Amino acid sequence: MSSLLEQLIESLRVLPGVGQKTAQRMAYHLLEREREGGKHLAGVLAEALDRIGHCRQCRDFTEGELCAVCASASRDRQQLCVVESPADRLAIEQATGYRGVYFVLQGRLSPLDGIGPRELGLDQLSARLGEGEITEMIIATNPTVEGEATAHYLAQLARQRGVKPSRLAHGVPLGGELEYVDRGTLSHAFGSRSEMAE
Numbered sequence: 092m093s094s095l096l097e098q099l100i101e102s103l104r105v106l107p108g109v110g111q112k113t114a115q116r117m118a119y120h121l122l123e124r125e126r127e128g129g130k131h132l133a134g135v136l137a138e139a140l141d142r143i144g145h146c147r148q149c150r151d152f153t154e155g156e157l158c159a160v161c162a163s164a165s166r167d168r169q170q171l172c173v174v175e176s177p178a179d180r181l182a183i184e185q186a187t188g189y190r191g192v193y194f195v196l197q198g199r200l201s202p203l204d205g206i207g208p209r210e211l212g213l214d215q216l217s218a219r220l221g222e223g224e225i226t227e228m229i230i231a232t233n234p235t236v237e238g239e240a241t242a243h244y245l246a247q248l249a250r251q252r253g254v255k256p257s258r259l260a261h262g263v264p265l266g267g268e269l270e271y272v273d274r275g276t277l278s279h280a281f282g283s284r285s286e287m288a289e
C-alpha cells in the first residue's frame with residue numbers, strides 16, 4: 092500500500108501534461124503553502140464532477156439539461172458549428188461574432204484509439220440535422236490528420252441530410268511572414284487560394 096503522499100502525487104498525474112516531477116512539485120506546494128486552497132480545490136472538484144454533465148442538444152458541459160447557448164432564444168438555429176471540444180467552442184465564441192448554435196464532438200475520429208462515429212455522438216448530430224431547421228453546418232475541427240478525416244465524414248453526413256457543409260479557412264496567419272510559415276500550412280493556403288474581391 093502506497094503512502095498518502097504517493098497517492099496524492101499519482102492522482103495529480105491524471106491531468107494532461109503533468110508528469111512525475113510536476114505532480115511531485117504540485118503535491119509539495121499544496122502541503123507546504125496552500126492547504127486551505129487545496130481543500131477548496133478538492134471540494135469544488137468533487138462538486139463539479141458530480142454536477143456537471145452534457146447538454147442534451149449540443150454535448151457541451153453544463154449543470155442543467157441545456158447549456159446557456161442552446162437555451163438562448165436569440166441564437167440563429169439555422170447555423171450549426173461543429174467543434175471538437177468545449178475549449179474550441181469557447182475560443183470561437185470569444186473571438187468571433189458567431190450567433191449560431193454548436194455541436195461538441197468531445198473528440199475526433201480516431202479508429203486506432205477506438206473513437207468512431209458513435210463515441211462522437213454522430214447519430215445524435217444526424218438526427219438534429221434531419222429535423223430540417225439547420226441550413227448550414229460549419230465544420231470547425233482542427234487541421235490535423237484526424238481532424239481532416241472527421242471533417243470529411245461530417246461533410247458527407249451534412250450532404251446526406253440536405254444541409255450545406257462549410258469548413259473554416261486554413262492558411263497563413265494574420266501578421267505572419269511567409270518565410271516562417273511551415274510547409275504544410277503554406278501548401279494548403281496556396282492550394283485553397285480564393286479570388287480577391289474588388
